[in-house]
Amino acid sequence: MNTAVTDLGELIGREYKEGFVTDIEADTLPPGLDEGVIRFLSAKKNEPDFVLEWRLDAFRRWQDMKQPNWAQVRHAPIDFQAISYYSAPKSDADRPKSLDEVDPKLLETYEKLGIPLAEQKVLAGIAVDVVFDSVSVATTFKDKLAKIGVIFCPLSEALENHPDLVRQYLGSVVPATDNFYAALNSAVFTEGSFVYIPKGVRCPMELSTYFRINALNTGQFERTLIIADEGSYVSYLEGCTAPMRDENQLHAAVVELVALKDAQIKYSTVQNWYPGDEEGRGGIYNFVTKRGVCRGDNAKISWTQVETGSAITWKYPSVLLEGDSSVGEFYSVALTNNCQQADTGTKMVHIGRNTSSTIISKGISAGRGQNAYRGLVKVLKGAENARNYSQCDSLLMGDRCGAHTFPYVEVKNPTATVEHEATTSKIGEDQLFYCRQRGLSEEDAVSMIVNGFCKEVFRELPMEFAVEAQKLLGISLEGAVG
Amino acid sequence: MLKISKLTATVDGKAILNGLDLEVGPGEVHAIMGPNGSGKSTLANVIAGREGYEVTGGSISFLGQDLLSMAPEERAREGVFLAFQYPVEIPGVANVYLLKEAVNAARRHRDEAKLDAMDFLKLVREKLKLVQMKEEFLYRSVNEGFSGGEKKRNEIFQMAMLEPRLAVLDETDSGLDIDALKIVAGGVNALRAPDRSVILVTHYQRLLDHIVPDRVHVLAGGRIVRSGDKSLALELEAQGYGWVESDPSVVSAA
Numbered sequence A: 001m002n003t004a005v006t007d008l009g010e011l012i013g014r015e016y017k018e019g020f021v022t023d024i025e026a027d028t029l030p031p032g033l034d035e036g037v038i039r040f041l042s043a044k045k046n047e048p049d050f051v052l053e054w055r056l057d058a059f060r061r062w063q064d065m066k067q068p069n070w071a072q073v074r075h076a077p078i079d080f081q082a083i084s085y086y087s088a089p090k091s092d093a094d095r096p097k098s099l100d101e102v103d104p105k106l107l108e109t110y111e112k113l114g115i116p117l118a119e120q121k122v123l124a125g126i127a128v129d130v131v132f133d134s135v136s137v138a139t140t141f142k143d144k145l146a147k148i149g150v151i152f153c154p155l156s157e158a159l160e161n162h163p164d165l166v167r168q169y170l171g172s173v174v175p176a177t178d179n180f181y182a183a184l185n186s187a188v189f190t191e192g193s194f195v196y197i198p199k200g201v202r203c204p205m206e207l208s209t210y211f212r213i214n215a216l217n218t219g220q221f222e223r224t225l226i227i228a229d230e231g232s233y234v235s236y237l238e239g240c241t242a243p244m245r246d247e248n249q250l251h252a253a254v255v256e257l258v259a260l261k262d263a264q265i266k267y268s269t270v271q272n273w274y275p276g277d278e279e280g281r282g283g284i285y286n287f288v289t290k291r292g293v294c295r296g297d298n299a300k301i302s303w304t305q306v307e308t309g310s311a312i313t314w315k316y317p318s319v320l321l322e323g324d325s326s327v328g329e330f331y332s333v334a335l336t337n338n339c340q341q342a343d344t345g346t347k348m349v350h351i352g353r354n355t356s357s358t359i360i361s362k363g364i365s366a367g368r369g370q371n372a373y374r375g376l377v378k379v380l381k382g383a384e385n386a387r388n389y390s391q392c393d394s395l396l397m398g399d400r401c402g403a404h405t406f407p408y409v410e411v412k413n414p415t416a417t418v419e420h421e422a423t424t425s426k427i428g429e430d431q432l433f434y435c436r437q438r439g440l441s442e443e444d445a446v447s448m449i450v451n452g453f454c455k456e457v458f459r460e461l462p463m464e465f466a467v468e469a470q471k472l473l474g475i476s477l478e479g480a481v482g
Numbered sequence B: 001m002l003k004i005s006k007l008t009a010t011v012d013g014k015a016i017l018n019g020l021d022l023e024v025g026p027g028e029v030h031a032i033m034g035p036n037g038s039g040k041s042t043l044a045n046v047i048a049g050r051e052g053y054e055v056t057g058g059s060i061s062f063l064g065q066d067l068l069s070m071a072p073e074e075r076a077r078e079g080v081f082l083a084f085q086y087p088v089e090i091p092g093v094a095n096v097y098l099l100k101e102a103v104n105a106a107r108r109h110r111d112e113a114k115l116d117a118m119d120f121l122k123l124v125r126e127k128l129k130l131v132q133m134k135e136e137f138l139y140r141s142v143n144e145g146f147s148g149g150e151k152k153r154n155e156i157f158q159m160a161m162l163e164p165r166l167a168v169l170d171e172t173d174s175g176l177d178i179d180a181l182k183i184v185a186g187g188v189n190a191l192r193a194p195d196r197s198v199i200l201v202t203h204y205q206r207l208l209d210h211i212v213p214d215r216v217h218v219l220a221g222g223r224i225v226r227s228g229d230k231s232l233a234l235e236l237e238a239q240g241y242g243w244v245e246s247d248p249s250v251v252s253a254a
Helices: A002-012 A035-044 A049-062 A104-112 A117-124 A142-147 A155-161 A163-169 A180-188 A429-437 A442-453 A463-477 B040-048 B072-078 B095-109 B117-130 B135-139 B148-162 B178-190 B206-210 B230-239 B242-246 B249-253
Strands: A026-028 A087-089 A127-132 A135-139 A151-154 A193-197 A207-212 A223-228 A233-241 A248-251 A254-259 A264-272 A283-294 A300-307 A312-315 A318-321 A327-336 A341-350 A356-365 A370-379 A387-396 A402-411 A417-426 B002-011 B014-024 B029-033 B053-062 B080-083 B090-094 B166-170 B197-202 B215-220 B223-228
Touching: A035 A049, A035 A180, A049 A180, A142 A151, A151 A155, A155 A163, A155 A193, A155 A223, A163 A223, A180 A254, A180 A283, A193 A233, A223 A233, A223 A264, A233 A463, A254 A264, A254 A300, A264 A283, A264 A463, A283 A300, A283 A327, A300 A312, A300 A341, A300 A463, A318 A327, A318 A356, A327 A341, A327 A370, A327 A463, A341 A356, A356 A370, A356 A402, A356 A442, A370 A387, A370 A417, A387 A402, A387 A442, A402 A417, A429 A442, A429 B072, A429 B090, A442 A463, A442 B090, A442 B095, B002 B040, B014 B040, B014 B053, B014 B223, B029 B040, B029 B230, B040 B053, B040 B072, B040 B080, B040 B166, B040 B197, B072 B080, B072 B095, B080 B148, B090 B095, B095 B117, B095 B135, B095 B148, B117 B135, B117 B148, B117 B178, B148 B178, B178 B206, B197 B206, B215 B230, B223 B230, B230 B242
Parallel strands: A127 A207, A193 A223, A207 A233, A223 A254, A233 A264, A248 A283, A254 A283, A264 A300, A283 A312, A283 A318, A300 A327, A312 A341, A318 A341, A327 A356, A341 A370, A356 A387, A370 A402, A387 A417, B029 B197, B029 B215, B080 B166, B166 B197
Antiparallel strands: A026 A087, A127 A135, A151 A193, B002 B014, B002 B053, B215 B223
16 A cells, blocks of 8 residues: 555654653763873762772783774774763752752653653662763662662772672773773773672562663663672663664673572663764664673573664674573564664573573664674583574565674584574564554554564563563554565 | 445456455355355455555445455454465464454444453453363464464454454465364354345355355355355255356346
């Protein structure tokens, strides 16, 4: 139907719904990066000396490193001297003690996103550690968590109050020199969250952070560290949106997870940063290093991600399966529309005996989007009876987009069982017609079919996140067929 | 109910319908028979508004409205239902979910409130009985892994839920064993109503043993070459389609 195609054109042209900028005066460092900047950052945070040394070491090594170029993404060279490495809301000195003291504009921002902090706090029982640019401005439910020994706070606070704990684990999963972006992050990280779950404690609520990138030309370099001590459990949610902006913004976060014996960490992400406009102008560059280690027997780490935003996504949440019978999981939905590019996947490294991993990846490409799954399953010599199951499905909408699959398998132990399944399908005209014949609009039909395609991943998300993810997918795909 | 005049249509540039006339009154069941390639399925798809079936002339009026100017979903909401010859699979989407969306889309169109969960479930259970299907069937993905018979029963089930004004059954009997055929026919018969018309597109007479039509039309070369009552179907069964195609008088008889 020609009429339908025209409507689709309009829908594709729809503007990014979360695109707005909050006007809060930022205390921003001029662009540029040298040792002086790093010393400034460290002093600003009153960091212990070991952190400064660690930062400087990372910086020196970073200077000798090159940006990786193996990913299936293209972008103009990034000038790291043109980026400002610090921006904090002005009221940093006296942080608000409660929501009443939080800048109303900030609260307004969250309300526009449909996630009023106050309401979320009460209704959902979620402790929220908000990262607004580089400084946390609100932390809730801290007392309740503190009673059972759970530490959930900004990383800078953890460095002040629990330096030994941080020192023990910081960089122990993602070393400072792991890769170009991780090294950069190690040198200049400004904020992030720290979580410690004591032995045998099941964290009674989902822990959640809400990231936004706001101040102009400020890259964000969060660093998150989560430690689940023996026999503990935690579910952590990370959700992001960013206001509309013309400049490309760099985001290079590092997330480290440590699960000790019998511990479980479930880490879920919904990422909806500004993807750039239809022509590929603007949008976030998202170069993230996420890795977890199962450091004891029967430990389990599960990554679930729904990636609908960013101009470029470069992200491989991975699990090192050191402990015997430890389990790694990766569930991913990555969507690219217009000119978005995603190169994402996982690494499962089997080290202990009887370790198992599951990889379910759903890539959706629409418009001129390019979507690559890149994954490595590595079974080391000592990993007797390791098992992996990988399933990578790609869904194409239209004929200008692309889907690519790069599965790498390295097996050094003959007892391993490694399975890989991959499918690529086009969203069927016949599926669409079937739904429309039953009275559904084309838009609803697309959303329903795509949500069906992603079901195996969505059911891994905590309930409230699953709802948000489905909504996002619908918004991101409206009219992507045609 | 439905009035088709001088309808011509092409598929991939090839003329398939060549001036088809058909009138179906309220409550009537019409059978469209004909050999392969005569245009039966094209007619069904043109009525439903499928892309790739290009109407080059003529008109279709449905309840006094110009059907051809409407998008497929509008036609559906107005009460046009197509039971597909090959129902598609939609992985990950529960049967009941599609149904709920479909029923509510039609209700919204009629300015009616959404069915609440209890009423919906009650309706679903009642209609499931019609096609003798178990409730677990609701929670399976749409047509995924269904047998041929289950797919066709699912079509009739959806039809029962949507209560269309005009149902077009495109070779619903194909690929059915006799038990499934009886269930499907029973479902259709139960849905016969004074304000509901049915077009049965079929190859074989055997469906018409179970769903007795008011009129039978023979389609050949993209137009209706012969019309009659149910005895025409028996005549066709006895003599084969060669009889209508080779008989020069049939063209003028149309």
